Amino acid sequence: MTETATLEPPAARTLPLDVESTRNDFPIFRNRSVENPFTYLDNAATSQTPRQVVDAVEAYYTQYNANVHRSIYAAGEEATEAYESARERVGSFIGAGDSHAVVFTRGTTEAINLVAYAWGRLNLREGDEILLTEMEHHSNLVPWQLTAQQAGASLRFIVEACFSEKTRIVSVIHQSNVFGTINNVHKITSLAKSVGAVTLIDAAQSVPHLHTDVSALDCDFLAFSGHKMLGPTGVGMLCGRTELLDQMEPFLAGGEMIRTVSLDSSTWNDVPWKFEAGTPNIAQAIGLGAAVDYLSHLGMETIHRHEAAVTEYALEKLEEMPEVTIYGSAPERGGVVAFNVDGVHPHDLSQLLDRDGIAVRAGHHCAQPIMDKLNVSATARASFYLYNDFDDVDRLTESIASSLEFMS
Amino acid sequence: MDDLRELYQEVILDHNQNPQNFGRLEAATHSGDGYNPLCGDRLSLTLDVRGDSVNDIRFSGSGCAISKASASIMTTVVKGKTVVETESLFDAFHKLVTTGDAGDGELGKLAVMAGVHKYPVRVKCATLAWHTLKNCLSGKNEVAKTE
Numbered sequence: 001m002t003e004t005a006t007l008e009p010p011a012a013r014t015l016p017l018d019v020e021s022t023r024n025d026f027p028i029f030r031n032r033s034v035e036n037p038f039t040y041l042d043n044a045a046t047s048q049t050p051r052q053v054v055d056a057v058e059a060y061y062t063q064y065n066a067n068v069h070r071s072i073y074a075a076g077e078e079a080t081e082a083y084e085s086a087r088e089r090v091g092s093f094i095g096a097g098d099s100h101a102v103v104f105t106r107g108t109t110e111a112i113n114l115v116a117y118a119w120g121r122l123n124l125r126e127g128d129e130i131l132l133t134e135m136e137h138h139s140n141l142v143p144w145q146l147t148a149q150q151a152g153a154s155l156r157f158i159v160e161a162c163f164s165e166k167t168r169i170v171s172v173i174h175q176s177n178v179f180g181t182i183n184n185v186h187k188i189t190s191l192a193k194s195v196g197a198v199t200l201i202d203a204a205q206s207v208p209h210l211h212t213d214v215s216a217l218d219c220d221f222l223a224f225s226g227h228k229m230l231g232p233t234g235v236g237m238l239c240g241r242t243e244l245l246d247q248m249e250p251f252l253a254g255g256e257m258i259r260t261v262s263l264d265s266s267t268w269n270d271v272p273w274k275f276e277a278g279t280p281n282i283a284q285a286i287g288l289g290a291a292v293d294y295l296s297h298l299g300m301e302t303i304h305r306h307e308a309a310v311t312e313y314a315l316e317k318l319e320e321m322p323e324v325t326i327y328g329s330a331p332e333r334g335g336v337v338a339f340n341v342d343g344v345h346p347h348d349l350s351q352l353l354d355r356d357g358i359a360v361r362a363g364h365h366c367a368q369p370i371m372d373k374l375n376v377s378a379t380a381r382a383s384f385y386l387y388n389d390f391d392d393v394d395r396l397t398e399s400i401a402s403s404l405e406f407m408s
Numbered sequence: 409m410d411d412l413r414e415l416y417q418e419v420i421l422d423h424n425q426n427p428q429n430f431g432r433l434e435a436a437t438h439s440g441d442g443y444n445p446l447c448g449d450r451l452s453l454t455l456d457v458r459g460d461s462v463n464d465i466r467f468s469g470s471g472c473a474i475s476k477a478s479a480s481i482m483t484t485v486v487k488g489k490t491v492v493e494t495e496s497l498f499d500a501f502h503k504l505v506t507t508g509d510a511g512d513g514e515l516g517k518l519a520v521m522a523g524v525h526k527y528p529v530r531v532k533c534a535t536l537a538w539h540t541l542k543n544c545l546s547g548k549n550e551v552a553k554t555e
Contacts, residue, residue, distance in 0.1 A: 345471065345472040345473060345476075346472075347447055347472035347474075347530075347533065348416075348472050348473045348474070351412070351415075351527070351530070352412065355411075355412055362447070363446070363447050363448060364447070364448045368448070371448070377447075377448040377449065377450060377470050377471075378447055378448045378449075406412070406416070407416075407421060407424075407473065
């Protein structure tokens with residue numbers, strides 16, 4: 001968090017990033033800011049895409065469109081080189097060292113399903129326990145429910161002293177998509193290690209916003225999505241300990257993932273290609289490579305400080321409004337604020353804010369169990385990224401005030 | 409914000425703030441729940457059906473202004489109607505909120521919901537109570553969903 005005095009006017013504060021110049025890289029802000037500036041505060045759902053990423057995708061389609069790993073001609077070689085170079089850059093962005101391999105997937109959901117299915121089928125037996133938290137996104141809960149049913153294993157949710165010799169895998173969200181809570185995953189991986197359990201970190205909300213170092217986190221698997229970190233939709237990554245990925249059978253089968261195929265049986269390609277059946281999302285992977293280049297250029301530490309300053313200001317401004325209730329107060333938090341406004345249901349609020357060009361999420365945020373625990377059926381949620389600034393927060397709170405007036 | 413006034417008519421805001429027939433009937437002949445999985449809105453209906461007419465009806469639950477007002481207005485309209493009449497109203501109402509076509513006047517005060525048709529995402533909010541009512545009256549013992 002920045003060290004600014006409470007209630008200091010935003011004009012007196014400075015942000016680490018030059019938002020005006022950053023926004024110039026994102027064509028959508030120019031294209032959608034017709035009547036009102038496009039105030040995009042739904043970054044936990046998906047992020048906007050800079051020109052550099054669009055250009056990288058376009059370059060593939062217009063200059064060297066060909067399939068990867070099989071085409072014996074120049075365009076195919078260029079495509080393979082660009083695809084594999086993207087893998088290397090994304091892997092190095094998250095600090096995947098020699099011990100880990102990086103597999104392109106469709107996104108976080110597919111990456112978690114891959115582990116739940118392929119690792120689970122190999123390792124889970126009756127009586128084993130899968131440890132999660134109650135704040136998991138549905139994508140890190142439902143796959144484990146299916147796996148547990150099939151293996152006769154059971155799900156447990158982290159409370160004190162729940163790590164035991166029965167714990168086979170601990171799969172936890174790094175940063176909550178509802179409250180922005182940043183979990184101490186390093187502590188969790190250490191505890192898991194002490195009982196011999198494998199660890200998976202759902203990093204969909206953290207890799208886009210926090211400097212991530214897989215070696216330091218000491219996890220076995222880490223999953224994230226491209227579209228929440230300035231990349232295209234349809235691509236994400238599973239970073240996994242090579243030793244475990246080697247032992248696992250494939251998740252999806254078909255072309256690309258094989259070494260030899262006869263009518264009766266087949267053998268598998270090496271990791272990571274063993275887990276990339278079929279033609280991959282080549283353009284999207286190349287686009288994700290361009291996205292990590294963009295993020296690295298700005299610097300993840302700077303991006304984090306920038307978001308922390310905007311979030312701190314948003315919390316102050318929202319707390320000043322007596323009608324607003326904020327959910328979640330973890331000291332370690334990212335740029336996500338879930339809130340409700342007395343007398344204005346979040347769906348109505350979202351509709352009213354949209355009139356002012358403000359996009360927020362309203363609903364259960366794919367985390368129904370934790371919403372049930374809070375005893376709320378829905379909340380509004382504002383989530384920030386590197387192109388948001390204090391003015392966006394001011395527009396949000398002004399529009400909340402006029403929504404209150406509208407509904408009364 | 410002026411075009412939103414067409415969606416959020418005064419009548420709708422009034423019903424949202426002061427919902428009619430809110431609560432539960434102790435001696436209900438029919439009851440049922442509705443759930444909108446997309447947004448988490450929940451609604452419960454209890455009915456007292458005598459012969460083939462809706463003698464009394466109550467609703468409870470949580471939801472946005474559109475779903476709450478729609479449920480409230482629905483309860484005031486169907487009270488005293490026959491089951492066959494409510495089915496016909498369901499069809500007319502569905503047409504109203506999906507196309508804006510208010511028909512030949514059968515809808516009466518339900519016509520204030522016409523603005524919904526311009527906001528396809530909100531159709532589910534407006535129809536949750538009606539889907540729940542339809543399930544209740546047809547004796548289907550399942551949670552009504554708008555998906």
